[in-house]
Amino acid sequence: MDRGIIALGAALAIAIAAGAAALAIGLASGKAFEASARQPEISGKIQALLLTAIVFIEATAIYALVVSLLLIFAY
């Protein structure tokens, strides 16, 4: 198999997922900051929720990273 095509596939896999995850984390934290500016008294709760959400968003990017690492090292 052509190694160049594999490298391109791995790069595309992680690039698209990382871009989408960055967008999602930006959206989520922006909304969380807005909410805690509006209601500062529950900012602790919002922070905990934000952490959970970010962990789950990050997981998708990590899956893509694992897939691209597999593409590079398993082929």
Added chain:
Amino acid sequence: MRSMFVRQAVLSFWPRFWSAFKEDMLEEIRIGDIGFEIEHAIAPRILFRWPLGPFEFMISDAVVVSWIMLAVIFVLAWLMGRKRDMIPQTGRQLISENLVDILLKLCQNAGMSYEQAETVVPFVGTIGIFITLTNLSSLFKIPPPAKNPAFPIILALLTVAYVIAISIHFVGLRGFWSSLIYPKALLLPFKLLDFVIKPISLSLRLFGNVFGAFILMEFIYIIIPVLIPGVIGLWFDLADGILQGVIFTYLSVTYIGEIVEGAHEAAHARQERLQAHTAAKKA
């Protein structure tokens, strides 16, 4: 005749010198086969082999590093727990008490009572400290055990088994079942599927983060061995390692809290329904 020979030698000296110098410098800078070097770095090193009949008993570097870290945890725990007082007199007692306090608060925020939190904290805190310390081993250029997929997978399986066992211990089999079918019985397959996805998600998160950081750091060590790895390692070795330990702890506490809270809400809803039923009967 002779002067011409000398002149020729002097004239040809510099070109030859420069070509030799250039070759030497290129030899210094040339970065071999990066892929090969990284592949060599990520391959698990088998330190001992014992043939046991048809099988082979192997001890890789990950096992040895985790043993070393266990010894470090033992020593640290002994040091932190020495000479305790009712009122903390020493810094180390203050630090350890604060650590336990943070974990207790985390459990209580996730929806557990104080007694339940006290039951959960020893296991969860041990796993968190263990993962954090093993990840920090990459600071000393020792490959972290979590780059070996077996390590995160077994930790995640252990954690999810503990989550199921301890929540059954807390709310009983009946409560566990009612937390599975709480809002609607239709959700049961998805909630069961969740117990398959949880270990995969936990282990892949830890493995992917540590493995990716390890490869990146190896790459940086190969191309720029001076100064830069120290700066970039502050994030990839120090902060990311601690963050992964914290996230692992946080998620396992959240999983337990989810089930406990779900069981409570289900019991509450059932009681309310029962009361409404009796009230309707009376009327």
